Amino acid sequence: MKKIISVFALMMFTTSILIAQGYKIGDKVADFKLKNVDGKMVSLSDFSKSKGVILIFTCNHCPYAKAYEDRIINIHKKYEGLGYPVVAINPNNPEVQPEDSYDLMVARAKEKSYPFPYLFDEGQKVFPVFGAAKTPHVFLLNKKGKDIVVEYIGTIDDNYKDASMVKEKYLENAVDALLAGKMIALKETKAVGCGIKVKR
């Protein structure tokens, strides 16, 4: 009996690995409910009046995430009124990366006066569904009728080091295309980031 259970558990495990491939462009997104730094729960369905959501997996500790903090704040300020607010999610396990604990998220959000929700992926159930692999990792979500679909996956722009040296604002170009009713020219981009911290 024990053997059967363990075989079954192994099957479940391998299935979950297969599922953990994550979303691709055009996929419908399942809603989630995560705790914000203000203690309230936040879901995608809370954004009923917006056209979509700029979902960004990010965190406190990662130097790349830090390099983009101010840019993420500016993107939110620019696009919230146009229907695309930022929602940030910290996907890391604080037992592995103590700087990314809920309490320190609250502290960082306060220091930087985050104007957007900064959610904690407690139990790390949401990031594998999206297929997020690192911080920062952007998923631009857009409403199509009743569905929310993924329109863009990747990075924010082409220069993490220096915002003033950016030549291509990949994410902003994608949001601008949606706002203009045009095709997004570059739907997927890559950048170096901090691998999401999970227990081995």
Place this chain on the structure above:
Amino acid sequence: MVLGRNIIFIIILIGCFASCNPDSHYQNIPITNFTGIEKWLNKQTDSVYVINFWATWCSPCVKEFPFFEQLASENINKKVKVLMINLDFPDQYDKRLIPFLKAQKSRLDVIMLDDPNQNSWISKVDSSWSGALPATLIYSKEKRTFFEKELTYNELNIAFKEHLINSNN
């Protein structure tokens, strides 16, 4: 004549500084854009190439760093090239990278990769790589293995051995 002897002494002294000074290894860590490292990703020789992408701020990278040191030293008589491609921010070269290598007493070959247009080169390392650190590419003739995760020594060694057999090394 005295001058001549002095010159010889100075030459010997300089020569010794270059080779006898253990710190000299750390003074020659190159900084390059992607073009500078691309040649290391597609060599067609009978060696095994182990290429690790890492940074000092990346805790799993720091954890697995000694495994690459161990792999290199255990296979010193084999045709293997271990190359550590560092992705610290360039302003951390003196503050973090060099002190880290000294503290590790590392003898590995390290190159700092400074090429902010990352979307242009990440897929050239491996099409499956998201850009997350750490990442490791092991290759030999006509065989490539890519890991986007932290490796144990065992995992690293097993993958390396497969390539060693593949390359008749």
